[in-house]
Amino acid sequence: MGRIRGSLAALTAAALVVGSAVTAVAQADPVGGETSCAVRSDREPERATPEQVGFDSARLDAALRFAGTRNRLNVQVFRHNCLVGEGPNNAVTDNVAWNIWSSTKSVVSILVGMAWDRGLIDLDAPIDRYLPTGLGDAAHRSITVENLLTETSGMKVGVLTEGLTGVIPIDPNSAVQALGVPLDTPPGTAFSYSQRNVDLLAYVLESAIGEPLQQFTQRELFDPLGIARTDYYWARDRAGHTYGYAHLMIPPDDFAKLGLLLSNDGRWGARQILSEEYLRKARSPSATNSCYGYLFWIGPGCAEFAAFLPRDIVSTAGLGMQNLFVIPSLDLMVMWTGVFGNISSQGISGVVQNTAELPHEFFRRLFDAMVDNPVPDPGPFVEPPLRLDPGRLVDSNFLLAVFGVGPFSYPGCDVFACLNSPLAAPFTDAPPGCAILACLGPDPRTPGIR
Incomplete structure (x- = not known):
């Protein structure tokens, strides 16, 4: 590092x-x-x-x-x-x-739209249609695809601690972990900016299209735009599922496309x-x-x-x-x-x-700088009073759940194993030179435009 x-x-x-x-x-x-x-x-x-x-x-x-x-x-x-x-x-x-962090969420939205255009996913359908039998309770399975797109799943939020285990990275299976997060509100009734929400959406999308998400992305979106597979790194959890909330590391020239x-x-x-x-x-x-x-x-x-x-x-x-x-x-x-x-x-x-x-x-x-300035000058920025409550960004139960402990844990899923499926070791997904912020270094396996 x-x-x-x-x-x-x-x-x-x-x-x-x-x-x-x-x-x-x-x-x-x-x-x-x-x-x-x-x-x-x-x-x-x-x-x-x-x-x-x-x-x-x-x-x-x-x-x-x-x-x-x-x-x-x-x-x-x-x-x-x-x-x-x-x-x-x-x-x-x-x-x-x-790392474009939560701009990754918008890329997931583009991919959902492409799948919808092809008739592969129904925005109004409950995710029950796309989840394996027995995964998640009835309340979570009633969440619709559109609820996930609009951040109205109802899941409890702890923005920083939700994402921390992806940064480290030790998440066993971020979609299964999402299904263990309690619902604060009924789906579709309130906006709550949840990270796990979009990890679940990425998993649902992968189930709907019937192939690995990054394979679909490369063929249907990135190849037409001229974004090579060697240009970028999109992190996966230890079960091999692509993160939706963040961790698409992509060069600015490709991001601009x-x-x-x-x-x-x-x-x-x-x-x-x-x-x-x-x-x-x-x-x-x-x-x-x-x-x-x-x-x-x-x-x-x-x-x-x-x-x-x-x-x-x-x-x-x-x-x-x-x-x-x-x-x-x-x-x-x-x-x-x-x-x-x-x-x-x-x-x-x-x-x-x-x-x-x-x-x-x-x-x-x-x-x-525009010759026909479209907007009158509003003057310098006026800083509003501080309203941020850091306590709302942190909930230790998200961290405990990774170890199979606490009210947010999903039965049979922890840092050692998840639903009897093998897990990769932490850090094994990342190519050489890729860590948290960027991919850097001379190794030919390091993503970037060359």
Whole structure:
């Protein structure tokens, strides 16, 4: 782990002295007097100068350099599918597989949509249809696929301790563990941001499609986008099931392709990868949370959104601010990764709570760089009072359950064995160089774009 930290430090230091690459101008068709580009499945996206898509070069560069001073290790700005702006650290970080944390949840949503498009899964069905006989009690089996997509399963939440055993990693079987978590509310009645909820969804999806989740993902989603199997690492628990809540480590250049897919309403060139019908559902507010659709955050003032952003904004949101920001009305997509970078006068709790500060200040500068500024300047970010209750993020019963102890444990499933199935040893799933934050190192088995 020390070697990984050292590599990250060296990577960041090197990035600070790397300037933005000279942008090559792509040939494209004009739309409304501005250049438009086509999405591409090869390594290089089509590019345009900022002026060709309605930006002022100097002010756009200032916005990107601002982001670079705020722990944004990679920033990419696309308009009309054209890459028009890159952060000062991108030359070093573009190809490095980076943990996008809870943005992984949105990738799971895309995959559920693709399975739904193919008639392989019913969003309204209780998960009883997809679970093995006898697994889980009647209450848990009554949870619907849509409940899992909208985070309304009713499961008790302890966000940090739910995810901790995946980070270590010692989870025996995260889906079975989810079925041991008590329900605080009846399914479908209340929003509760559960990590185990999405691990269960990934398992249900795998059961519905009848093949390993990553095999389906590679063939149906990543191959068409030009994302190679060697580019990324998506962690599995010790039973071999893919995590849904986090731990997709993917290079920013590939992460941006997922943003472009969303920005193009599920189309990739001439191919409709994901139906517009599913995306309409995914981008619509759920009955219990006006900020949340199908594992996507939607609307201004939600999650890490600045309150002044356009009403149609949709985002993925991962710990430390790993985001895709899609604004259809402006044909604008921003991807960034990094380690927080927001500023608070209220210490660590303020940094964790007030993640909107950095997007607020960045998008002020980004919109100011647009020749026809679509949003009046809202002024500097005003920090709200601290409301964060750290106690709500932690519940030791999630940790005890891994050892088969406590009220959240599932009978016959613990760190040593789960439902009489063999378990891999901790850490054996990860390729060389992959640990918690990123995949780094010269080993040819280490994921990343090469």
